[in-house]
Amino acid sequence: MNKTNKSPDFVGIASKIKGEAARYAAVEAKKFFKECFVKGGWTDKSFQAWKARKSPVGRKLMYNEGSLMNSISTFQQTDDLVETGSKSVYARIHNDGGTITVTPKMKKFFWRKYYELAGSRRKNAGTAAEFYRGMALMRVGSKIKIPQRKFIGESATFMQQLDEWLKNTIETSIKNDLNTD
Numbered sequence: 001m002n003k004t005n006k007s008p009d010f011v012g013i014a015s016k017i018k019g020e021a022a023r024y025a026a027v028e029a030k031k032f033f034k035e036c037f038v039k040g041g042w043t044d045k046s047f048q049a050w051k052a053r054k055s056p057v058g059r060k061l062m063y064n065e066g067s068l069m070n071s072i073s074t075f076q077q078t079d080d081l082v083e084t085g086s087k088s089v090y091a092r093i094h095n096d097g098g099t100i101t102v103t104p105k106m107k108k109f110f111w112r113k114y115y116e117l118a119g120s121r122r123k124n125a126g127t128a129a130e131f132y133r134g135m136a137l138m139r140v141g142s143k144i145k146i147p148q149r150k151f152i153g154e155s156a157t158f159m160q161q162l163d164e165w166l167k168n169t170i171e172t173s174i175k176n177d178l179n180t181d
Helices: 010-039 091-096 104-118 127-136 156-179
Strands: 041-043 047-049 072-077 082-086 098-101 143-146
Touching (some): 010 156
Antiparallel strands (some): 041 047
């Protein structure tokens, strides 16, 4: 009676999973980071809600037109590295927080928004219009503090999800390899 145990093709399985892992990580990273905009906060080890906005302007926090969320993309993807980020010019100030300096161009924008919202009823302009008026009246050189509203970066929760996927994929691949003749 000749009974042999079949051993899995570990090299073949590793090679296949390595490519799959990079693709999976790239897709899941974009989904994870975009989910921050839906949830309204960042998840590292636990969920941290974004600081509420002071202005009455806009819709959902960090989601007026969705351009920042939609700017998240994969910059680089190899078998060894997946780099995801945003090329939006204002991504860093929102993700890290900081201060910006009021410029004449900003004042012009704020006045235009004020007149657009206030129209001919300047005495009863409304809350949003008054917010823009207040911004337009700021002196050039004044500082505006932008609170950190992290939406991209290293996350323990995301890494744990990747680890779970990898563990399950390895186990499934070995079982499938053993069951094929």
